[in-house]
Amino acid sequence: MAMVKSAVFGEHGESAASRERSARQSGPAAEPEVKVTYNYVVRESSQVRKAAEADFPTRWGHFRILGFEGKTADGTEEAVALVHGDIKNSTPLVRVHSQCLTGDVFGSLRCDCRQQLEMALEMIAGARSGVLIYEQKEGRGIGLMAKLKAYALQDQGMDTVQANEYLGFKADHRGFELPAQILVALGVKQVRLLSNNPEKVAAVEAAGVQVVERVPCEVEPQEHTQKYLKTKQEKLGHLLNKTAK
Numbered sequence: 001m002a003m004v005k006s007a008v009f010g011e012h013g014e015s016a017a018s019r020e021r022s023a024r025q026s027g028p029a030a031e032p033e034v035k036v037t038y039n040y041v042v043r044e045s046s047q048v049r050k051a052a053e054a055d056f057p058t059r060w061g062h063f064r065i066l067g068f069e070g071k072t073a074d075g076t077e078e079a080v081a082l083v084h085g086d087i088k089n090s091t092p093l094v095r096v097h098s099q100c101l102t103g104d105v106f107g108s109l110r111c112d113c114r115q116q117l118e119m120a121l122e123m124i125a126g127a128r129s130g131v132l133i134y135e136q137k138e139g140r141g142i143g144l145m146a147k148l149k150a151y152a153l154q155d156q157g158m159d160t161v162q163a164n165e166y167l168g169f170k171a172d173h174r175g176f177e178l179p180a181q182i183l184v185a186l187g188v189k190q191v192r193l194l195s196n197n198p199e200k201v202a203a204v205e206a207a208g209v210q211v212v213e214r215v216p217c218e219v220e221p222q223e224h225t226q227k228y229l230k231t232k233q234e235k236l237g238h239l240l241n242k243t244a245k
């Protein structure tokens with residue numbers, strides 16, 4: 001079933017982030033006026049179904065929030081897509097983020113997930129259009145309890161890849177099928193992908209979405225994330241310029 005959703009919040013398509021910047025410049029009394037144009041069509045398929053859709057203002061800007069259910073090789077999966085701007089008439093800036101309860105919610109310094117999530121939301125809200133897909137793939141797909149077990153092994157000296165493999169998991173347990181299907185369902189054929197991970201670029205392209213540009217999503221390494229980022233760089237092939245080789 002194809003559905004047209006075109007919620008018009010303003011006539012100039014100005015991004016919420018730039019609107020907020022100008023609101024700050026003109027002083028605290030200015031009540032920000034919402035001026036974001038959304039333009040997309042959701043085409044459901046046998047692999048992906050839209051469960052819900054709603055308006056979604058955030059600290060970074062205005063989005064639409066869409067819930068998707070998908071069928072993949074691992075069974076049924078759920079993911080959320082935050083859509084910003086006119087993704088039909090401009091190449092959207094896209095970030096695929098895997099859920100990290102410890103980082104996203106608790107602000108863990110064992111990883112850079114929350115910083116990357118916030119950076120991505122800020123960049124997407126400031127771009128002409130974009131999509132953030134949030135997958136429920138805790139710990140690169142191994143699940144929350146296994147991730148905590150992996151932390152305990154890391155406390156004894158293993159790195160994140162060794163710990164996952166010791167517990168019987170692949171270093172990275174994600175396939176990215178559902179995010180790619182969601183992009184296809186949203187009618188997105190080309191993206192500017194926010195990622196440091198060449199495998200994500202390959203997975204999105206394998207699903208039929210062209211990556212016209214890879215945009216780095218790199219945070220400054222900190223004391224606690226130094227080793228974690230180095231492992232991502234050396235063992236998972238992530239392209240990180242700010243982490244010492």
Ligand SMILES: [Zn+2]
Pocket residue numbers: 100102103104111112113114
């Ligand atoms: Zn994390």
